Amino acid sequence: MKLIGSLTCPYVRKIRIILAEKQIGHDFDLDTPWDTNTHVEYHNPLGKIPVLLMDNGRTLFDSRVIAEYLDSLENTGSAFRLIPEPGPQRWSVKRWEALADGICDAAATIFLELKRPDIQQSHAWISRQQNKIDLGLAAAAMELSNDDWCEGETMTLADIALGCALGYLSFRFPQIEWRNTYSNLTKLIDKLAQRDSFISTAPKH
Numbered sequence: 001m002k003l004i005g006s007l008t009c010p011y012v013r014k015i016r017i018i019l020a021e022k023q024i025g026h027d028f029d030l031d032t033p034w035d036t037n038t039h040v041e042y043h044n045p046l047g048k049i050p051v052l053l054m055d056n057g058r059t060l061f062d063s064r065v066i067a068e069y070l071d072s073l074e075n076t077g078s079a080f081r082l083i084p085e086p087g088p089q090r091w092s093v094k095r096w097e098a099l100a101d102g103i104c105d106a107a108a109t110i111f112l113e114l115k116r117p118d119i120q121q122s123h124a125w126i127s128r129q130q131n132k133i134d135l136g137l138a139a140a141a142m143e144l145s146n147d148d149w150c151e152g153e154t155m156t157l158a159d160i161a162l163g164c165a166l167g168y169l170s171f172r173f174p175q176i177e178w179r180n181t182y183s184n185l186t187k188l189i190d191k192l193a194q195r196d197s198f199i200s201t202a203p204k205h
Contacts, residue, residue, distance in 0.1 A: 001027070003050055003053075004050060004052075005028075005050040006049060008171065008203040010167065012049055013164045013167070013203065016028070016200075018070050018082060022071070023076060024073065031049070033049060043059045050066060052069070067083070067097070068083065089152060096151060096156075097161040099136055099140060100161035102132065103140075106129040106136070107169055107172060110126050110129045111173075113126055133169070137178050137181075137185070140185060141181075141185050144185065163192040166185060166188075167198075
């Protein structure tokens with residue numbers, strides 16, 4: 001099994017954390033769709049990462065699909081499940097993942113827009129994406145409330161996804177001072193940051 005992705009993409013980090021937490025053996029192939037010599041499109045026609053090359057030669061793409069697949073594997077190093085069985089808890093976890101990924105989508109969109117020449121940048125578009133981030137953070141803080149974890153009594157995919165989103169904001173947009181605004185999100189990310197899976201996958205410039 002091989003994972004294709006970059007060291008800074010939050011969606012790739014989500015999958016790397018799942019692989020680490022579930023102790024699933026794999027190779028990691030560094031590739032970024034923006035590189036001139038990228039091979040990502042050979043494995044994913046959409047040209048996006050992460051991509052998982054399975055042992056049978058087939059590929060999976062989109063982090064949500066890969067996450068479901070990895071969590072379904074039997075006989076891994078760790079048998080605990082990150083996604084609950086069908087029922088209310090499962091849909092809560094998947095809803096959390098969608099919210100966290102949405103925050104990442106908006107942040108990545110701003111990052112790419114700011115790489116364009118100043119004259120080509122749309123401040124209205126950037127403002128629209130920033131509003132999504134602001135509303136997403138507020139919703140996450142309200143949903144988390146005083147709970148220790150996003151859903152249930154232990155870490156799930158919800159916490160991993162949210163942790164990756166918050167980590168990406170801190171990495172790319174340190175000027176967004178969500179830590180000063182949402183103490184409960186800060187408490188969660190600081191707890192996650194102590195896990196080996198989060199330490200080893202932390203994005204670096």
